[in-house]
Amino acid sequence: MRDFFREENGEIVPVDESVLIDFQDGDIVEGEVVRIDKDEVLVDIGYKSEGLIPANELTIRKGADPKDVVELGQRLEALVLQKEDADGRLILSAKRAAFERAWNKIEEAYREQRNVEGPVIEVVKGGLILDIGLRGFLPASLVDIRRVRNLEEYLGRRLECKVIELNRSRNNVVLSRRAVLEEERKEERERILNSLNEGDIVKGTVSNLVDFGAFVDLDGIDGLIHISELSWNHVDHPSEVVQVGEEVEVKVLEVDRERERISLGLKQTRKDPWQEVVERVNVGDVIHGRVTKLVSFGAFVEVAEGVEGLIHISELAEHHVETPDEIVRSGDEVDARVIDVDPRRRRLSLSLRPKREEREERRREERRREEREERRPRESGLRTGAFDALKDLDLEER
Template sequence: MVACVGAFPARPEHYSMSVSKAVHSLSDTTTTEPTTDSNFGTFDEEGNYTPREVVSNDLGMSFADAIDGTIVEVEDGELVHGTVVKIDKDEVLLDIGYKSEGVIPSRELSIRNDVDPSEVVSMGDQVEALVLTKEDKEGRLVLSKKRAQYERAWGDIEAKKEADEIVEGPVIEVVKGGLIVDIGLRGFLPASLVELRRVRDLQPYIGQTVQAKIIELDKNRNNVVLSRRAYLEETQKETRDSFLNNLKIGEVREGTVSSVVSFGAFVDLGGMDGLIHVSELSWKHVDHPGSVVAVGDPVKVQVLDVDFSRERISLSLKATQADPWQEFAETHEVGQLVYGRVTKLVQFGAFVQVGDGIEGLVHISEMSAHHVDSPEQVVTPGEELWVKIIDLDLQRRRISLSIKQAAEGGELAPEYSEHFEVDDEGNWAASEEVEAAWAEFESADAGDEAAAEGGDDAAPADEA
């Protein structure tokens, strides 16, 4: 470099005055030795002034070579470091000491898509970047922060996979089939591996920081597959074992329906999920579990079985509810008459519903006092009629009914006795109270039909 070692005299015309003063000054001193103070020039014995050296060449090379020596040399694929000197909406300029600033396009800033550069870097930030090209068609040095981060992250990810360690990062996207997690690169977390059970709504996970195990790693395909479920299973095994050990068969627990499937419903018991099989949802026949429970419903269930080896819990919802067959058996007995509705015809008779979830069979031999070739000769589905209980088997949950014996009369079941009475011929007929209710209903129904037939042209009754 060129080093300055002193200051120039004020003006050349002052040299003579300075010299004369200096000579006069020297004449007043006791020495005649030349001055050697490095801050000034020197005088010889005759008083001639020699200015001090203003500059010296300490470079050891040409000035051009010195300038070239300050410029960083880069190659494609090289990792470089620099300072953010400008942020635009679609790019960032990075000073890495090269002859020109490097350009980082916005798409090369982050593994996240469609980000604002100002959300990723700030002015003055020190940034590591990968050289994509020393000179593009516009002569620019093009860099990538994202790929530098990717290269750096791969080494860390591979080491953690080798050591069977977990990775951690925020969820940045919901994609088809799962989530994208920022672990320095884009890690794919399948929906089936997000929780211990499958999650249908993944949107709430956006922004959450999650821990996961690496289950697949392929740098050539840029493929990283994660499993949060594996992490949860590993960390919660002790908790699950304790939970299962504390469950007692037959005890009643409260929980929340976590999912509904075709074969039943899963219930979160506060530590693990248990399954209510469709057959244990209700005392009635269930076509689909969704007709009985919905996700989020609070339920009270009984523990039927605990499988420690498979970590499965079997539950029953109907076991916590009153058994309609038991209730029916407690309030009815053989010989009573009950009112029912024909639900289904079969070759050997007809099924009649006589209570909530309670169906009994009228054998073809009990349909009529006369010979019957087929049930269709006597009844049709949906028909309501009186039947007599001729057998009640609670253990096998079977009720045998008779139409022909009901026609001979008998004692009504308790729930009907206050609404029906025996007429003059000994038949059970609806009481006056029931008849009045039916009359009121039929009257209102007839009025509605008349209005419908009259349309807008029909006059109100008081105007007729």
Template sequence: MEVRLASKAGFCYGVKRAIELALTTAEENEGPIYTLGPLIHNPQVVKDLANRGIKEITVLPQNEGGTVIIRSHGVGPDILQEAQEKDVRIMDATCPFVARAQRYAREMAEQGLPVYILGDPGHPEVQGILGWTKGKGIVIEGAEEINPVEDHRVGLVAQTTQPLANYQAVVEALQKQGLQVDARNTICHATGERQQAALELAKTVDVMIVVGGKESANTKKLARICQETGTPTYHVESAQELQEDWFREAGTCGLTAGASTPDAIIEEVKRRMNEMDQMNGEEAMQDAMEVKSPRAGELVKGVVVQIGMDEVMVDVGAKSEGVVPRKELACYGVDNPQDVVKVGDEIECVVIKSEDNEGRLILSKERADAEKAWGGLEEAMEKGTIIQGTVREVVKGGLLVDVGVRAFMPASLVDRGYVEDLSKYLNEKISVRVIEMNKQRKKVVISRKAVLEEEYARKREELLETLEEGQTVKGIVRRLTQFGAFVDLGGLDGLLHISEMSWHRINHPSEVVKAGDELEVMVLKVDRENEKISLGLKQILPNPWDNIEEKYPVDKVFPAKVVRLASFGAFVQLEPGVEGLVHISHLADRHVAKPDEVVREGEEVNVKVLSVDPVEKRIRLSIREVNSEGRPAREPRQNKQETAPIVEENKEENGPTLGDVFGDMFKQEEK
């Protein structure tokens, strides 16, 4: 018997964080350590914590000292208030995803909205979220429990272990009542991944084992999801609960575990399953050797033994080999059969003819794939699960995608934004959701955009939870404005203000970055309430003012560039980010009325360092003292004025003067 472990199983981030916090608290603190209720829903882990001195209590202690750890499921504000009144030291191990659901519920209640909470009403996580709604919470387990409300706006959050399909059904039911729904998907992405991995595994095995606490909500949901596939499923807490009868007829067995199940317990169960392998080899051999006579419409399995250009030969264990014509290999046009199958591949086919004129079985792989695919597509659409497909053709208005059958994806649903060239997706394997289907008309419409939007929203929420000030992250510049650049951090855009781009003055962000650049930036501020992030680039670059006194010692001469003039002097740049002032009195060894009499912007000059103040980032410089050390001072600039020529009086000629001509006229005006 082959035992297959699900790709996602065992401890999630929130559970692991809670256990590590509990162990650290016990090591670093004296006095009694308690958990308010079981830290997680796993009896083995709770017992191990108790052996380490971390005891479970149901009510807060009465001024006995010690430390109380809030379990991963969280609590309501009344418990925190009670702890404060009793002066009890609290260590909060609430899962970040649960804390997010609590915050959303509180915000909605503060807006006056009725808050629907989708989940198990008896689960401590749901009870904790309910406590934050200020009496406006309504707990439901599904769409059928929704009752009419007087308000036209409502809020919705979900227990973090809820199946996505149940959440989507509730959203649709609320919207059908004409309500404006502020729906927040608070389902933990790790839960969704475990449920999807368990679902896919359960479809491929003979028996499914789910390991986890019997009180664990996420483990019980895993077991229910596996059972719904039709595969015999058994929920156990430990290896001791396994029974040999479960595996007698099983060729493959799947194994998964809830988010609160340690790796050691999973490994113990797996080892015990291998020990119980009681497969009857002789019966299996007889079944394999039995020769059957397939009939038209029957589904058969076979092994590819030969590949030609127009057909594929398949050994199906019958008296004669089966033939799959090239057009029956796939739902899309096949140029070379070797692109679809290889010799030795095991494939499923539907018998088209039990015997042609040459006595051969005529088979169709495409019909077998399609029949299997339709069942999976119906389930995927019903539960909102993600499926994989391969882009085969670009057509007018979108793409044709192979998902077992031919599916159409409109161009508007290919990506989150407009895609100019769809051909770049050809032969790419993509993740999509089924949004519309009709088996009778063989119509399937899919969306990649829905998957990307959900992934973007999940990453956005994760970023807001995990980003910290001072953290260095990578991002891609998406667009520029006059005041800065917006950088995509992988789900959320942060603002890189122009003042945080460089240590020197810049006029426009394009001087430093451009759209498409990949940057490493520092997180300066995280505003989780308004979902705003401030970034800095210069903080990870060398500060030109470091060791400034060593780089520019007093009395030394350095080249500089005049960058701007003021009435009191000239500012010069010693290097990008380092500017100093040459006071007007130090521009020349003569009186200067205006700085532009001596220098102009952009001019290269030599300056002498008079003083350096690294705290205030000020440097006093002098051009005058450089000139006085050997270079001739600059000649003062002359104003261009016309000077009247001096004409000597010709004493020999006593002609009339201008005074003689105009003198009487001036006298008349004076009168």
């Protein structure tokens, strides 16, 4: 700057008036960094005094040290905030100049559907902030194809995103990395969809759990295991069966190529406990089990893991039963007789009543016992009367 200005009567004046640049507030000027302090940076733009860039006007990164942003001798652009403040200083803003330049580029990228790229500079509630010349907001749900649990691990990483929302009046830019990833995987998804067939057994990784099931990543496309297809047993929540990150072997139940949806089954790759019971149990067999639940019409008994049979209230006892808890309690161990097996409907009917032949034999035995009881008093009476008669005889006189 001293090549173009000289001091005269305590003031800095140009050696040649023609070299004095002309600008107004709001103009973008270019200069060279000549000093870096903790709170400000001085820039020579060819004016009578250096331009001052306050630290908070240097970059969109909050709390950044000026020494980490610029270096001596570096040329940069800055927007004129005040040609002269109360102290006669020229106040500049590098971040606003970058914002103006970046906004034009972002608008162009948005119109032409081109991607933008920048480092993650901040983790905020609900997402990430990227430096794309201005602050671009990347919602957490759009960071990846799968849900991201720890956003902090993205801090400092450069991400390529699509601009999906733009509002200059509110300085609002919304980004999506997921859109970029999905575009990259489109061909891969099509290949996977075309290669899958119903009945195939494939391997994948559990990517997410929801109340209605588990999503499994099949190397680029997610398939859904509905909660009813996770286990042969009743499942209240998918976390009872699988965890995120777990490798699983699943069966392809349905492929909807038009809607790009894949239905999977986990229980189909595991032994059906009901089938095992059907293969080893016959009507008339006595089977051991544990009472799991009482209902108004009977009691459910678990006879194998995941397999329950029903003892109807009429089969709990030979006599009339008002409520099942008159005979059994939840948790009781019982030996029940199999009275029906319905493989198609997956129903097993049990009974605590003895077999019909046993009941009839018991009744016959009871009748025989009753008859013996009835005969006993009469026979006893006859024997007593005979002895009494003999006693009255005078055997000595004869």
